[in-house]
Amino acid sequence: MKDILKELNIKDSEAAYAIGNNWHETNREKIKVTSPIDGSKLGEVNMANPSDLEKILDEAKAAFKVWRKTPAPVRGEIVRQIGNKLREKKEALGKLVTLEMGKIYQEGLGEVQEMIDICDFAVGLSRQLHGFTMHSERPDHRMYEQYHPLGTVGIISAFNFPVAVWSWNAMLAAVCGNVCIWKPSEKTPLTAVACQKIAAEVLAENNLPEGIFSLIIGKADVGEAMSKSKRIPLISATGSTRMGKRVAEVVGARLGKSLLELGGNNALIITENADLNKAIKATVFGAVGTCGQRCTSTRRLIIHENIYDTIKEKLVKIYPTLSIGNPLEETTLVGPLNDVTAVESFKKAIEQAKQEGGKLLYGGEVLEGSNYSSGNYVVPALVEAENHYSIVQEETFAPILYLLKYSGSVENAINMQNDVKQGLSSAIFTENLIEAEKFLSHVGSDCGIANVNIGTSGAEIGGAFGGEKDTGGGRESGSDAWKFYMRRQTNTINYGEDLPLAQGIKFDV
Numbered sequence: 001m002k003d004i005l006k007e008l009n010i011k012d013s014e015a016a017y018a019i020g021n022n023w024h025e026t027n028r029e030k031i032k033v034t035s036p037i038d039g040s041k042l043g044e045v046n047m048a049n050p051s052d053l054e055k056i057l058d059e060a061k062a063a064f065k066v067w068r069k070t071p072a073p074v075r076g077e078i079v080r081q082i083g084n085k086l087r088e089k090k091e092a093l094g095k096l097v098t099l100e101m102g103k104i105y106q107e108g109l110g111e112v113q114e115m116i117d118i119c120d121f122a123v124g125l126s127r128q129l130h131g132f133t134m135h136s137e138r139p140d141h142r143m144y145e146q147y148h149p150l151g152t153v154g155i156i157s158a159f160n161f162p163v164a165v166w167s168w169n170a171m172l173a174a175v176c177g178n179v180c181i182w183k184p185s186e187k188t189p190l191t192a193v194a195c196q197k198i199a200a201e202v203l204a205e206n207n208l209p210e211g212i213f214s215l216i217i218g219k220a221d222v223g224e225a226m227s228k229s230k231r232i233p234l235i236s237a238t239g240s241t242r243m244g245k246r247v248a249e250v251v252g253a254r255l256g257k258s259l260l261e262l263g264g265n266n267a268l269i270i271t272e273n274a275d276l277n278k279a280i281k282a283t284v285f286g287a288v289g290t291c292g293q294r295c296t297s298t299r300r301l302i303i304h305e306n307i308y309d310t311i312k313e314k315l316v317k318i319y320p321t322l323s324i325g326n327p328l329e330e331t332t333l334v335g336p337l338n339d340v341t342a343v344e345s346f347k348k349a350i351e352q353a354k355q356e357g358g359k360l361l362y363g364g365e366v367l368e369g370s371n372y373s374s375g376n377y378v379v380p381a382l383v384e385a386e387n388h389y390s391i392v393q394e395e396t397f398a399p400i401l402y403l404l405k406y407s408g409s410v411e412n413a414i415n416m417q418n419d420v421k422q423g424l425s426s427a428i429f430t431e432n433l434i435e436a437e438k439f440l441s442h443v444g445s446d447c448g449i450a451n452v453n454i455g456t457s458g459a460e461i462g463g464a465f466g467g468e469k470d471t472g473g474g475r476e477s478g479s480d481a482w483k484f485y486m487r488r489q490t491n492t493i494n495y496g497e498d499l500p501l502a503q504g505i506k507f508d509v
Contacts, residue, residue: 008194016046020210021200036102039374048218050225063211076126083119104327115167122171140496147486149177150233162188260472263395264424266456267300267417274429282455292399296425296457336376346398358385424467425449425456
């Protein structure tokens, strides 16, 4: 562990905020950062005050004046260099993600690879920040649209993807000409410190202003201050629906922009025309990957009644074979929950499901013993339930899979899937073209992500990521998500000798 921290230049005690590689202490308390794996101390971090934000914003404003004038392909070159440094640090950073968050090492590596991939995507994007031209109704006039950077982008990220979500936002925002201020989860600050130092190193090597990338480590009051600040045109926030509604309320009150990535209550439909082997594999990864702590985790499994018992039996046989333990060990498939609060939510959700009429088929225990000393290890649960149960309607950030039965046509399954407040990710397994197309049609899945013969979890960076309803409506990462980090401007140029007015209006003076 010490070797990993040393390689990433993580100190025993880290400062509260950084402007580039200029680190600052505050008069606020320090918190201990522990690993969910065994409860061991990883380090400590100083907490920032909301008032510290103004110092960062001053530097960000100055940096923006330089950065926005830097040609977009040159900005892309800086992002390319960041991506290369992430490649050099991939193994160490992936292990730190595992140590601090608790996901298995393969997933830690995968998260760092997402950062590398989005850097590559952003580099290409830096030469494609296009506008549009259109014909004017007036003679000797030309019209076009172009995009300009917003200024300062505030990024509030969650513990479950402690580095990838920052990169989705920061790398796109950067090539668009913005500067970024990042508030990570106080549960996973060390991975953020590592990324800040990597980005700051690139800035220094290129003699660029430190305020292009800044970091502030703090509690909810710091996030509130960011949301309230009129100096931050865009707040990108990832977390619970409750948190997102507060961000939307505060940012909306000042007519700012918010990009929200919130809760998911994702369903996977298995029709009687499905390839069951593929469906089962996708179901298990979606339900237990990251110990159920992905916003895209599979929480509801909607199975046709003709194959329900077959699927149930297969899952009940597979679940006991899942290796639970230290996520740094190669054979481990399920690591710990992030903390004891998550464990309590896991237990309460199962009890509530039982009280509402559900049946626990497997799992649900909290593991004890020397190998599980942190108290964060649980056995993933399979629960027979009904879609209308109040607990099934909610997102529990833990490995609980609700088995739901449907009869009749695929439309019935789709209606069940859509009958929740959230709308992030969805999937169907079928070899029937008509069922697949109905699922993808305008009357099909109401989620931002809809997959056929692929699980709910594990999105590629090339597509826009986000969802509808209580998921917040935001879109990050690929496709044309870059436009959200810019302001749109319509331009009209008159190159004639007269001044005709639109709509043929006559106004002679």
